[in-house]
Amino acid sequence: MAVTIRDVAEASGVHVSTVSRAFSAPHLVNTVTRTRVLAIAEDLGYRPNRAARALTTGRTHNIGLIVADIANPFFPPLIKAAQAQARMRDYHVFVADTDEDPQVEEELIQTLTKQVDGVLLCSPRLTNRTIERLREEIPFVVVNRRVKGMPTVLMDVGRGVRLAVEHLTRLGHRRLALVTGPSGSWTSKEMQAAAAAMVEADVTFLGPNPPTELGGLAAVTDVLASGATAVLAYNDLVAIGLIEGLAARGVDVPGEISVIGVDDIVPGRLSRPKLTTIAMPTAAAGRIAVDLLLQSVDSESTGGVTVLETSLIVRDSTGENRK
Amino acid sequence: MAVTIRDVAEASGVHVSTVSRAFSAPHLVNTVTRTRVLAIAEDLGYRPNRAARALTTGRTHNIGLIVADIANPFFPPLIKAAQAQARMRDYHVFVADTDEDPQVEEELIQTLTKQVDGVLLCSPRLTNRTIERLREEIPFVVVNRRVKGMPTVLMDVGRGVRLAVEHLTRLGHRRLALVTGPSGSWTSKEMQAAAAAMVEADVTFLGPNPPTELGGLAAVTDVLASGATAVLAYNDLVAIGLIEGLAARGVDVPGEISVIGVDDIVPGRLSRPKLTTIAMPTAAAGRIAVDLLLQSVDSESTGGVTVLETSLIVRDSTGENRK
DNA sequence: GTGAAAGCGCTAACAC
DNA sequence: GTGTTAGCGCTTTCAC
Numbered sequence: 001m002a003v004t005i006r007d008v009a010e011a012s013g014v015h016v017s018t019v020s021r022a023f024s025a026p027h028l029v030n031t032v033t034r035t036r037v038l039a040i041a042e043d044l045g046y047r048p049n050r051a052a053r054a055l056t057t058g059r060t061h062n063i064g065l066i067v068a069d070i071a072n073p074f075f076p077p078l079i080k081a082a083q084a085q086a087r088m089r090d091y092h093v094f095v096a097d098t099d100e101d102p103q104v105e106e107e108l109i110q111t112l113t114k115q116v117d118g119v120l121l122c123s124p125r126l127t128n129r130t131i132e133r134l135r136e137e138i139p140f141v142v143v144n145r146r147v148k149g150m151p152t153v154l155m156d157v158g159r160g161v162r163l164a165v166e167h168l169t170r171l172g173h174r175r176l177a178l179v180t181g182p183s184g185s186w187t188s189k190e191m192q193a194a195a196a197a198m199v200e201a202d203v204t205f206l207g208p209n210p211p212t213e214l215g216g217l218a219a220v221t222d223v224l225a226s227g228a229t230a231v232l233a234y235n236d237l238v239a240i241g242l243i244e245g246l247a248a249r250g251v252d253v254p255g256e257i258s259v260i261g262v263d264d265i266v267p268g269r270l271s272r273p274k275l276t277t278i279a280m281p282t283a284a285a286g287r288i289a290v291d292l293l294l295q296s297v298d299s300e301s302t303g304g305v306t307v308l309e310t311s312l313i314v315r316d317s318t319g320e321n322r323k
Numbered sequence: 324m325a326v327t328i329r330d331v332a333e334a335s336g337v338h339v340s341t342v343s344r345a346f347s348a349p350h351l352v353n354t355v356t357r358t359r360v361l362a363i364a365e366d367l368g369y370r371p372n373r374a375a376r377a378l379t380t381g382r383t384h385n386i387g388l389i390v391a392d393i394a395n396p397f398f399p400p401l402i403k404a405a406q407a408q409a410r411m412r413d414y415h416v417f418v419a420d421t422d423e424d425p426q427v428e429e430e431l432i433q434t435l436t437k438q439v440d441g442v443l444l445c446s447p448r449l450t451n452r453t454i455e456r457l458r459e460e461i462p463f464v465v466v467n468r469r470v471k472g473m474p475t476v477l478m479d480v481g482r483g484v485r486l487a488v489e490h491l492t493r494l495g496h497r498r499l500a501l502v503t504g505p506s507g508s509w510t511s512k513e514m515q516a517a518a519a520a521m522v523e524a525d526v527t528f529l530g531p532n533p534p535t536e537l538g539g540l541a542a543v544t545d546v547l548a549s550g551a552t553a554v555l556a557y558n559d560l561v562a563i564g565l566i567e568g569l570a571a572r573g574v575d576v577p578g579e580i581s582v583i584g585v586d587d588i589v590p591g592r593l594s595r596p597k598l599t600t601i602a603m604p605t606a607a608a609g610r611i612a613v614d615l616l617l618q619s620v621d622s623e624s625t626g627g628v629t630v631l632e633t634s635l636i637v638r639d640s641t642g643e644n645r646k
Numbered sequence: 647g648t649g650a651a652a653g654c655g656c657t658a659a660c661a662c
Numbered sequence: 663g664t665g666t667t668a669g670c671g672c673t674t675t676c677a678c
Contacts, residue, residue, distance in 0.1 A: 002437065002460065003669055013650045020673055030647055049437045051374040051383065052671035059366065062417075062438075070403040073396065073589060080393040083420050086573035092435065094385075095418035097406050112415065114325065114372045114655095115385075137325065143650040213593065240593050247595075267395060270536065270563050272570075338665050343657060353663055375655035378670040437671095462654055650677080660666075 013042045013231070023207070062092045066105060070097045073265035074235070074238045074282060081286035082120060088252065089294055091117075102126050112158030113138045119143075120286075124294060125184075133207055141293040143285055145186050149303040151296050153289045156260060157187050159231060160193035161311035164232055164260045167276075167312055172321035173230040174259060179219045179242065180207030181234035183316040188234055191262070195232065204210045205303040209238060214242020221251065229257060231319045236261035236268040236277055243273070243317065254319030264313060271315035281299040281308045326369045335363045346371055358559075375535045385415045386616060387435040387442040389428060396588035397558070397605060401466070405443060405609035411618055414440075425449050429457070436461045438479060441616040443609075444468075464616040466511050466608055470627040475620050478611045480510050480585060481517035483601030483633035487555055488581045490599075490635055491627065492523045496553040496581060502565065503530030504557035511557055514585070516584035518555065527551060539564020550572065552644045553581060559584035559591040559600055566596070566640065573643045577642030587636060596639035604631045 009016040014037060015118035021029045022037040029037075054060040059078055067075045080097060084094045094112055098105040102125045105268045109119055118139040124131060124147075131140065131147050168176060178195050181188035188208070195203045204226045209215035216238035223242065225229055235240035239261030243253045253259050253273055261268055285308055295301060332339040338361060344352045345360040353358075377383040388405055399625040402418060409416045417435055421428040425448045432442060434507045447454060447470075454463065454470050466476045491499060501518050504511035511531070518526045527549045532538035539561035546554055546565065556562035562584030566576045576582050576596060584591055587602035608631055618624060 006671080009378050016671090017650080017673080019649060020671095024673075028647075034417045046339065047433060047437060049671050050434075051377055051438055052654090053673070054374055055378065055656090055671080056673040058654085070406065071589075073399075076394045076396075076399050078652085079418070080420050082420060083393065087419070087431075092417050092419070092438065094411070094415050095388075095402070096415070097405060099407070108410075110370060111373075115371060115374055133623070216665095244593075244595075266394075267593040270590040271594045272567075314660080329655080335660095339655090339663060339664080340657075344664085347657075351663075372655050375670090376657070378655080379657040445667090488667080539677085648670085648678085649665105652673105652675085653665105653673085654674105657668105657674090659666105659668085 003044045008041045008046050012037045012294055015151050038170045059116050060115055062116045063117040064094045066108055067122040068098055068100045074263050076284035077281040081283035082290050085287045085290040105179045109134050120293055125268050139296045141289045143289050151292045151303050153285050153303045156310050157190050157309045160207045161191050161194035163312040164278055165198045165201055168230045174201055174202045175228045176201045176207050177223050177226045177228035177231045178203055179209055179238055180205055183208040211235055213237050213241035217245040220245035228285045229323050232260050236263045236265045236275055241273055254317050258318040276315045276318040277313050279313050281309050284308055326367045331369050335360045337544040338345045346380055350358045361366055368540040373419045379415050383438055383440050387417045389419050389431055389441040390445040391421055391423045397586050401609035404606035405613050408610045408613040426563050432457050441621045443612050443616055464612045466612050469579045473616045473624050475628045476608050478603045478631045479633050480513050484517035488521045490525055491553045497524055499524045499552045500546050500549045500551035500554045501526055501528050502532055502556045502561055503528055504530040504534045524586040536560050536564035540568040543568030552646055555583050559586045559588045559598055561597055563594055599638045599641040600636050602634050602636050607631055
């Protein structure tokens with residue numbers, strides 16, 4: 001077995017409680033004793049057992065991060081940032097993938113609950129009811145979805161949509177299409193609301209669609225039928241599918257139709273034409289969500305909504321309306 | 324506090340040890356008692372505290388997964404698969420990102436060690452010495468690197484290279500360039516060895532290069548100077564950078580130069596021309612690595628190398644040599 | 647400033 | 663088949 005607090009105590013000729021204090025309440029122990037104990041601990045390669053500590057303190061120093069799909073390019077930057085921020089604060093993070101299945105999501109939260117101080121829920125598929133019920137057992141922070149009374153991190157896609165529409169109208173586009181996402185998506189609703197409020201352009205809504213390349217591919221016919229000269233897609237994956245589908249029909253992007261995505265995922269930067277997109281600050285969202293979570297862990301904080309700015313990144317998939 | 328084993332014991336009028344057994348050794352307890360206890364536990368919403376359990380059993384039912392960079396598109400499918408497999412076996416997984424920093428990597432292993440039964444090291448940046456030393460404290464499985472005496476999961480990129488070269492020679496290419504990766508990369512060495520062994524073609528080695536789009540972009544001049552009509556890149560990111568750089572010089576892919584990548588990441592499927600690539604079975608690697616790890620956790624298994632097949636996916640970035 | 651003792655939630659001999 | 667007891671590694675009163 002690994003070296004325990006008792007080994008350190010024996011080696012330094014003090015009681016275990018003194019060793020414990022040397023680590024978790026240094027000011028309570030004589031400087032000389034402390035430095036000696038710490039030195040011996042270091043020497044022996046002692047590391048406090050966090051799980052054992054958690055048993056008495058009630059703080060595991062772990063958090064859970066639950067996402068719908070790790071492999072969706074939208075999430076990795078968020079996971080990376082959340083994990084980095086957690087590490088900065090001396091927390092470890094369990095990452096779990098629900099495969100978009102609400103039942104798995106609930107099960108995961110349940111089994112994780114005893115081992116973490118809080119859970120980050122990213123784009124949860126659970127009902128609000130269920131989330132509120134589970135909230136009794138463990139603090140949450142929700143990302144990318146609005147849940148009443150719960151700390152929430154949102155990205156202001158509405159602003160991005162306004163910027164995008166302005167960008168397009170400046171390029172002479174008047175007839176726009178919005179290829180929406182899944183019907184349950186908060187982001188999709190926000191986009192629709194923002195687009196509908198714009199008077200500069202005439203926007204047709206096309207959807208709902210799966211939030212994937214295939215979703216975009218399948219929407220091409222409708223887009224063409226709509227007569228729009230510019231399309232705003234639910235996300236970059238859909239936008240890429242759209243561009244691909246248009247190319248297959250011999251329609252040039254941005255020559256004949258302009259396309260804008262949402263998210264700013266890596267493939268969008270790498271595909272050609274490079275995608276103009278509404279950038280979602282996913283890394284910032286991850287970082288901030290962790291801060292909020294740790295904060296709410298030791299302060300019983302009530303809900304509160306943090307909204308992060310989005311921005312428009314103009315690349316090569318948008319151009320002047322030539323019709 | 325949440326409901327504990329003691330609450331269940333009281334509510335069911337049995338001793339805690341009976342409740343414990345009802346969960347962890349069901350066959351040792353009378354069927355009637357067991358079902359009653361289980362029912363009451365369910366009723367109370369009791370969930371065994373895994374951390375407390377770990378204290379006595381020595382099994383945390385957690386594993387650690389350490390990767391160099393979560394945001395690198397190569398890893399998410401691996402993480403996803405590993406996590407899914409772990410969940411199937413009732414394990415949770417800590418995911419940590421080292422930011423390519425060996426020191427962070429070691430620190431992470433150290434602090435994780437007490438909370439996990441084993442660690443999955445993906446493309447570790449640590450020296451073999453260090454890994455072997457840390458091996459004393461916790462079981463490892465290493466992915467994507469060869470470490471003596473340690474269970475290892477490798478992907479046979481050599482085979483992929485052979486398939487790629489055959490594909491290219493069949494298309495009439497005789498002068499090839501291999502844009503290598505970072506000097507320390509095991510995969511890069513394997514690729515060089517495999518390419519050097521092919522007699523059908525004349526291969527120029529260009530590198531080392533950073534394993535990124537920028538690395539590819541920067542290698543364009545050398546590629547052009549080499550006179551090669553086809554290029555094999557260290558990975559898809561490099562290949563995409565290469566294609567981009569060639570396009571900037573007015574060189575058409577695959578019209579004038581063919582390009583093949585390695586990995587089969589999402590952006591490669593989405594970029595245009597769609598990338599011909601040597602597909603790395605990352606999901607399978609994650610799944611199998613977890614199995615090996617859990618196996619070695621309770622069997623003191625000695626090292627052993629599992630090699631997974633790669634394959635060539637022909638898409639649109641390769642074509643006939645017209646020179 | 648330090649030691650002694652109790653206890654966190656659970657499992658694992660050992661009795662009976 | 664079930665209760666008793668001890669103890670996993672640690673923190674936290676409470677004495678002294």
